[in-house]
Amino acid sequence: MKNPDNLVRVGGVGTGRIFQHAHLRTYPRLWDRARLVGFYDVNRARAQDARDKYVTMLEDWATANPLAAESARANIAELRVFDSLNALLEYVDLIDVCTHAKGRMETAIKALEKGVNAMVEKPMARTWIEADRACRVAAAHPNVYLALNDDNVYDPKYRAVHDLLLQGVIGNVQTLTAIRGSRLNATSVLKSQASALDNGGGCLMDYGSHGLAGAWYALGTHLKPVKVDAVQIAVLFRNRVLEGDPYVMEVDDNARIKILFEDPQTGRWVTMFLETTWCGGHIGLDKEKNGGQNGGYLYLTGDQGVMNATERTKIVTTQWDGGESTALLKEYEGETISMAHEVEIMVDCVRNKRPPQIDVRYGAEVIAMVESAYLSALKKRPVTLDEFKEYARGFVKKYGDNEQAEEALLSELLAPYKAKE
C-alpha cells in the first residue's frame, strides 16, 4: 500500500449520480480500514462537487463519532481533486469506478497495469471483448485485484436465498424465475444507459446484468452458465421522455430470456427465466409485477418444495410434504447495505491480499450471458456461451483487439432494436 499506516487509500473515478448518492456515504464508517482521498471525473466540476460533499459528510461523521474525529480531520486534509487518471493512480491503492460502461474497462486496465486495485460498477463492461481483455490483464497482474461491484450480489435478500438453498430447504433447485427492472414511469433510465455505444445494450445490459449477477450468486457460483435462449427481446415503447427530454429508444426496453446453468460435478442443471425491463414486469397473468432489487419478483422451485422470495420482508418456503417456513428479512433503506458491503469486502480483500470472489471473470461471464441473449435473438435459436465467445473473437480477428471490434460487435448484436429510417 502507498502509506505505512495500513489504511487503503481509495480514489473515485466517474463521480456522478451513483458515486455521489450511493458510494460516498459508504466510506466514513470504514475509517479504521480505508480513506477515500481522491476524485477524478472527465467533467472536473463533478469531481469537485463530490469532494465538497464528502467534506461535509466527514464533518458530520466526526461530530457524531468523537472517537473517529481525529481520523476524519486527517482524511479531510488528504482530499484532492485530480485532472488526470494517471495522477490519481499515483495517489491511491484502489479505485472505485462509477463511469458509464464505456471507458470502464480501459480505466480498470490502466489501474492494474500501474499496480492499483479496482472495483467497477455494473455492468462489468460494455462488451465481452473488453471484459475478456481485462481478464487477461488481471491474470498477468496477480498481485492486484479487479472486482465487480454489482450490489445485487450483496443484497441481503439474495444472500438469504443463497444461504437457504445451501441448507437444502427446497432440495435440488430446478427453476428460478425473476423480474429485474423498473416501471415505465420510472425516471431512473438515463440517456447514457439507453445508448448502445455507451451502455452496450438496453434494459438487458442494465437491469439484466444486475439480475443475472445476483441470481447466479443466489443459486451458487459453482454452477456454470452454458446456454441462453432469447424468448423475446423487444422495444415496447419507442418514444419516451428521458431526463426530461423526448427520446427515441434504439435499444431493448423489455427482454425475457432463459439461461441453462449446469453443475459441472453432477451434470444436473437449473433453468433461470429472467424478465428484465424498463416498462414493468409481466410474468404471469396477474397485474404488473415489481422488478425492484429487494421487492422484486423472485420464485424458485426445487425437487422438495418451492421458495417465494418476492416480498421485501420475508422468504416463504413450502415443502411438498406440506411444511412451511418463513425467514424474516430486516428492511433496509434502498441499496444502503448492499453498496456498503461491496465496498467493504473489496477494502478487506486489498488489506488482506485476498482475491475477491466476485471478480472480473464473474463480471465477464455475466456480460457473455447478456450478449449470448442478443445473439440468440439475432439467430432465432438458443446459443451456447462458447458459441457466442467464438463469434465475438471473430470481430477481434477481423479488426484487432480494440474499440473498432467492440463497436462492430455491438452494431451487429443491437441492429434489430434500431428505429427504422
Ligand SMILES: NC(=O)c1ccc[n+]([C@@H]2O[C@H](COP(=O)([O-])OP(=O)(O)OC[C@H]3O[C@@H](n4cnc5c(N)ncnc54)[C@H](O)[C@@H]3O)[C@@H](O)[C@H]2O)c1
Ligand atoms: N448499482 C446500481 O444500482 C446502479 C445504479 C445506478 C447506476 N449504476 C451504474 O453506474 C454507472 C454510472 O451511472 P450514473 O447514474 O452515476 O451516471 P452519471 O452520468 O451521473 O455519472 C457518470 C460520471 O462518469 C463520468 N465519466 C464518464 N466517462 C468517464 C471516464 N472515462 N473517466 C472519468 N469519468 C468519466 C461522467 O462525466 C459522469 O460524471 C452506470 O453505468 C450505471 O449502470 C448502478
